[in-house]
Amino acid sequence: MTEELKIDGPTQARPEDAHAQGVLSREAARPDGPLKVSGRAAYAAEYLPEGAAHGVLVRAPGRGKVRLANRAEVEAMQGVLCVLHDDRMVRNAAQGTANEAPVQGVEWAEYVGQPVALVVAETPEQASHAAARLRVEAGGSKGAVTPGEGEVTDEDVTTSETGDFEAAMREGAQTLDATYTTPSHVSAAMEPHAAIAEWKDGCLTLHSALQMLKFNRNEIADCVGVDPGNVRVLAPYVGGGFGSKLGISAEAVAAALAARDLGRPVRVVQTRRQVFEVNTRRSETRQRIRLAADRDGRLTGLGHDALASNLPGEDFAEPVLQASHFSYAAPNRRLRQSAERLFRPASGSVRAPGEAVGVTMFEIAMDELAESCGIDPVEFRLRNIPETDPERDVPFSSHMLAECLTEGSHRFGWADRPAATRQRQEGEWWIGTGMAAAFRVNLLMEAEARVRLSPEGVVVETDMTDIGTGTYSILTQIAAERLGHPPDRCEVRLGDTDFPPGSGAGGSVGAASTGTAVWLACTEIRRQLAEAMGCSEADLTLKDGRATCGNRSLDIAEVIGDGPLEGHGHLQPGKALKKVRQSTFGAHFAEVAVSDVTGEVRVRRLAGTYAAGRILNPRTARSQCHGGLTWGIGMALTEALEHDRRDGHAVNRDFAEYHLPVNADVPDLDVEFVEERDDWAGPMQAKGIGELSICGSGAAIINAIHHACGVRVRDLPATPDRVLAGLA
Amino acid sequence: MKVTLNVNGASHWLDLDTRVTLLDALRDHLKLTGTKKGCDHGQCGACTVIAGGRRINSCLSLAALHDGDEITTVEGLSDDELSDLQSAFVAHDGMQCGYCTPGQICSALGMLGELSEGWPSHVSETLDGPVRPTREEIAERMSGNLCRCSCYPGINAAILETAEGS
Numbered sequence: 100m101t102e103e104l105k106i107d108g109p110t111q112a113r114p115e116d117a118h119a120q121g122v123l124s125r126e127a128a129r130p131d132g133p134l135k136v137s138g139r140a141a142y143a144a145e146y147l148p149e150g151a152a153h154g155v156l157v158r159a160p161g162r163g164k165v166r167l168a169n170r171a172e173v174e175a176m177q178g179v180l181c182v183l184h185d186d187r188m189v190r191n192a193a194q195g196t197a198n199e200a201p202v203q204g205v206e207w208a209e210y211v212g213q214p215v216a217l218v219v220a221e222t223p224e225q226a227s228h229a230a231a232r233l234r235v236e237a238g239g240s241k242g243a244v245t246p247g248e249g250e251v252t253d254e255d256v257t258t259s260e261t262g263d264f265e266a267a268m269r270e271g272a273q274t275l276d277a278t279y280t281t282p283s284h285v286s287a288a289m290e291p292h293a294a295i296a297e298w299k300d301g302c303l304t305l306h307s308a309l310q311m312l313k314f315n316r317n318e319i320a321d322c323v324g325v326d327p328g329n330v331r332v333l334a335p336y337v338g339g340g341f342g343s344k345l346g347i348s349a350e351a352v353a354a355a356l357a358a359r360d361l362g363r364p365v366r367v368v369q370t371r372r373q374v375f376e377v378n379t380r381r382s383e384t385r386q387r388i389r390l391a392a393d394r395d396g397r398l399t400g401l402g403h404d405a406l407a408s409n410l411p412g413e414d415f416a417e418p419v420l421q422a423s424h425f426s427y428a429a430p431n432r433r434l435r436q437s438a439e440r441l442f443r444p445a446s447g448s449v450r451a452p453g454e455a456v457g458v459t460m461f462e463i464a465m466d467e468l469a470e471s472c473g474i475d476p477v478e479f480r481l482r483n484i485p486e487t488d489p490e491r492d493v494p495f496s497s498h499m500l501a502e503c504l505t506e507g508s509h510r511f512g513w514a515d516r517p518a519a520t521r522q523r524q525e526g527e528w529w530i531g532t533g534m535a536a537a538f539r540v541n542l543l544m545e546a547e548a549r550v551r552l553s554p555e556g557v558v559v560e561t562d563m564t565d566i567g568t569g570t571y572s573i574l575t576q577i578a579a580e581r582l583g584h585p586p587d588r589c590e591v592r593l594g595d596t597d598f599p600p601g602s603g604a605g606g607s608v609g610a611a612s613t614g615t616a617v618w619l620a621c622t623e624i625r626r627q628l629a630e631a632m633g634c635s636e637a638d639l640t641l642k643d644g645r646a647t648c649g650n651r652s653l654d655i656a657e658v659i660g661d662g663p664l665e666g667h668g669h670l671q672p673g674k675a676l677k678k679v680r681q682s683t684f685g686a687h688f689a690e691v692a693v694s695d696v697t698g699e700v701r702v703r704r705l706a707g708t709y710a711a712g713r714i715l716n717p718r719t720a721r722s723q724c725h726g727g728l729t730w731g732i733g734m735a736l737t738e739a740l741e742h743d744r745r746d747g748h749a750v751n752r753d754f755a756e757y758h759l760p761v762n763a764d765v766p767d768l769d770v771e772f773v774e775e776r777d778d779w780a781g782p783m784q785a786k787g788i789g790e791l792s793i794c795g796s797g798a799a800i801i802n803a804i805h806h807a808c809g810v811r812v813r814d815l816p817a818t819p820d821r822v823l824a825g826l827a
Numbered sequence: 828m829k830v831t832l833n834v835n836g837a838s839h840w841l842d843l844d845t846r847v848t849l850l851d852a853l854r855d856h857l858k859l860t861g862t863k864k865g866c867d868h869g870q871c872g873a874c875t876v877i878a879g880g881r882r883i884n885s886c887l888s889l890a891a892l893h894d895g896d897e898i899t900t901v902e903g904l905s906d907d908e909l910s911d912l913q914s915a916f917v918a919h920d921g922m923q924c925g926y927c928t929p930g931q932i933c934s935a936l937g938m939l940g941e942l943s944e945g946w947p948s949h950v951s952e953t954l955d956g957p958v959r960p961t962r963e964e965i966a967e968r969m970s971g972n973l974c975r976c977s978c979y980p981g982i983n984a985a986i987l988e989t990a991e992g993s
Contacts, residue, residue: 128917128918128920129920132917132922133913134925135922135925135928136909136914136916136917136922136925136932137861137901137902137909138859138861138900138901138902139861139902141860142926144864145854145860147855147858222844223855224844224846224847224851288924288926289863289865289871289873289926289927289973289974289975289976290863290924291864291866336924336925338924338925338926338927339924339926339976371865371866371867371870567924567976569923719920719923721920722920722923722978722981723923725977725978725979725980725981726923726975726976726977726978728977729979730977753870754865754866754868754870759973761970762965762966762967762969762970762972762983763966763970764970767962767980768980
């Protein structure tokens with residue numbers, strides 16, 4: 100039986116608050132932790148079957164018409180099995196939820212670094228050696244590679260206007276008109292994209308590093324021309340994704356094609372430099388932000404004009420303005436988003452697409468305007484919290500920004516902060532503090548899960564992935580809570596398209612969407628148990644393997660009887676998000692030290708206070724917030740994928756040159772959750788937490804730099820040269 | 828060429844292409860896939876193992892250079908029960924995706940050995956005195972092991988607890 104739910108409105112009942120097992124919303128260690136610390140969790144490249152051949156992607160050194168100059172010579176090299184140069188190979192990774200093949204073809208390279216061949220050999224060493232010998236020529240393309248020079252068509256521009264924005268800018272007591280830029284960013288998950296493809300009787304089994312398997316199955320099937328029913332995709336452990344593994348990528352498609360041609364399994368692992376260029380980057384952005392405020396520091400005009408880029412044929416444009424539509428009240432608004440066509444590596448979703456750079460730069464602008472209004476930045480934000488969605492005239496499902504700001508500033512000790520800049524010096528170091536709000540839209544996606552209850556315990560199955568987010572943990576806790584079992588008697592099986600399709604991991608939707616599907620499946624089993632006990636589901640108490648109903652208490656195994664009980668849960672997002680605006684909220688606070696001599700910035704303290712509905716496991720949620728905060732450090736201070744001005748290629752495409760924050764760059768991080776139950780978020784009242792902490796944390800750092808030394812950085816990252824230029 | 832690797836107490840006789848790295852020998856030839864390949868260029872630390880008592884990036888070292896060497900990988904740190912350091916990583920949530928984790932743990936083991944031998948670091952107060960395992964020392968010495976999930980707070984807490992307990 101399937102328990103269906105469409106979220107069309109608020110869920111009034113909160114039955115879980117009365118649940119007896121007491122494991123949901125509690126700190127819990129990851130059930131997959133022991134496997135990961137002992138090296139027993141196996142990732143995509145590690146299912147190497149007997150007789151597998153090894154493929155290495157070869158890429159175009161230029162843009163334009165592609166020619167393999169010495170293919171026959173390479174094919175004759177020791178151990179080489181084939182040089183695949185197949186028009187079904189893909190240009191770049193599919194966009195998230197694409198559900199179909201991305202742009203395919205190898206005759207023309209649209210960007211430098213596009214995969215155009217796969218060299219397959221008996222061993223990885225032979226394949227790498229031969230791939231390095233394959234001479235690829237590509238040239239003739241004249242497409243733009245520099246921001247501001249690309250083609251922008253009408254359909255790549257969206258505008259929304261409310262009131263009279265220009266009048267508000269003319270009449271404002273204080274106004275700001277400033278342009279900010281962010282560079283390309285990469286996900287840089289630690290596990291490189293990898294795939295092992297094996298065909299048997301016309302059916303493909305693919306182990307690959309992917310985030311959203313139900314879509315990925317359709318994408319690979321479309322790429323290689325088979326029915327999706329003949330494809331099984333597995334990804335039980337994924338070494339980080341952050342958006343880069345949302346869609347099927349070049350190594351998987353090439354591995355599948357080569358394996359079919361050769362009649363033997365083929366493994367292809369992207370090299371680290373390939374990972375940087377073949378999979379989608381976060382687009383660079385240029386953001387013009389215009390704000391007007393009255394004498395009381397209330398916003399009267401809000402303008403945000405953003406430009407991002409992508410390759411032709413990609414319908415994704417970094418949704419920079421996503422939170423600007425609702426973050427602050429202002430009666431007069433103009434929001435304009437444009438996408439230009441640049442022949443750089445494709446852009447796509449990277450952790451918190453939209454808000455990561457949109458909120459961050461907007462929160463820098465808010466700091467600038469607060470200063471010119473002479474109002475404390477926390478107070479300035481409190482004054483501008485909207486009563487309802489400022490553009491759509493619908494209420495918020497729940498609005499917790501004020502609570503986050505108040506709690507967070509208290510926890511950080513914000514009240515002691517001097518208002519003026521350049522007030523504190525320790526030797527060569529200027530010390531200052533800054534803050535920023537956090538916003539991230541909250542979404543649900545369709546998800547299914549199956550739960551089986553037997554005398555041995557509980558088994559949960561869904562094709563959902565755990566990319567480090569803690570899915571194994573929270574699904575265990577949900578099932579344990581709903582079915583009254585200790586967590587160690589609940590087994591969660593993920594990452595296999597033979598299981599019911601979950602939401603996939605992306606956009607912070609996984610916990611609430613797939614979690615609710617598991618919840619529903621358990622509801623169906625609870626109903627069966629209640630029926631056997633002769634009571635209603637609401638009157639049933641399940642705890643430690645016992646079912647209690649009124650004055651009757653039985654071992655659940657006795658109630659189950661002969662066969663296991665099975666429940667199937669199916670969640671669909673309904674009309675709820677048409678009726679309300681739903682978001683998660685937060686407040687970031689940072690303390691930095693800026694060297695007066697070198698312009699170097701060190702983050703001394705970084706704190707986040709967040710509201711994201713019910714927190715299902717504070718430990719795994721906190722870890723995700725640590726991640727987002729650290730990404731904020733990277734975005735603010737070091738991360739920038741630099742493109743060559745002549746041909747757009749990514750210059751610093753490895754960990755030596757693209758600077759992620761390392762251990763010594765990250766201070767102890769302070770993360771706090773504000774208690775919230777959002778009835779519009781489904782029966783668990785849980786919202787997404789995986790991305791919120793990158794939405795504005797970088798701005799708190801940039802604002803702290805200004806407070807410390809008076810330098811205002813508008814072009815990220817705030818590298819020493821940029822800070823020093825302001826200090827001079 | 829013929830190479831003998833003594834891995835986690837067991838001897839393995841391998842006939843390898845001279846180009847095979849120690850990392851690939853472990854992962855592909857000995858099926859010890861606990862050691863991870865993150866960059867293959869010595870930039871991320873995911874492939875850290877203990878060779879001859881020292882932590883090294885196994886991707887930067889050819890298997891042929893380790894003929895007869897004693898190698899310890901993450902699989903060699905525990906049998907049925909996790910080691911104290913591994914348990915501390917679980918308890919402090921010193922991992923998310925888990926891909927850098929074996930390298931972090933092997934690196935931490937090697938690092939704690941260096942600390943106990945008094946090796947100074949950039950943040951040590953003196954060059955020749957004993958070094959205490961402070962949070963600052965640990966953060967400095969573990970900065971060759973990248974974690975994009977950014978579990979550094981949990982990693983440091985786990986290492987600190989283990990160092991203090993031993």
